[in-house]
Amino acid sequence: MKLPQMSAHLSDNDRQKVGAYADELGLDASGLLNLLIRRELRLKRNLKDVASISTNSGSAKVTAHRVPEKYQKAFRRHAKKAKLSVSAACRGILLREVDARELAQWVGMGDSA
Numbered sequence: 001m002k003l004p005q006m007s008a009h010l011s012d013n014d015r016q017k018v019g020a021y022a023d024e025l026g027l028d029a030s031g032l033l034n035l036l037i038r039r040e041l042r043l044k045r046n047l048k049d050v051a052s053i054s055t056n057s058g059s060a061k062v063t064a065h066r067v068p069e070k071y072q073k074a075f076r077r078h079a080k081k082a083k084l085s086v087s088a089a090c091r092g093i094l095l096r097e098v099d100a101r102e103l104a105q106w107v108g109m110g111d112s113a
Helices: 012-024 029-043 069-081 086-100 101-105
Strands: 004-009 061-064
Touching: 004 012, 004 029, 004 086, 012 029, 012 061, 012 086, 029 061, 029 069, 029 086, 061 086, 069 086, 086 101
Parallel strands: none
Antiparallel strands: 004 061
């Protein structure tokens, strides 16, 4: 049986940054990607803004496991609207979050300034 999953291909350096950030939040990289996918679907932000930061793919990978089919389909449509592949959209939301640290700020772990 094929498990539902979505993946982002990253450079080794970006994969390390994502892993370190996920650790700070008490998550693994897979859990972080799962959370970000659902957040993007809830917020319905335009993914075109991540197109420019999601061009450096590599051999490292982050995979969100057991993504419910309804979220997979919705995220695929969301990525398609921005003319991005699912992998590029996943890479973009991961890298945007690592840079913006919105989740860390939300849970009180980010800079207070």
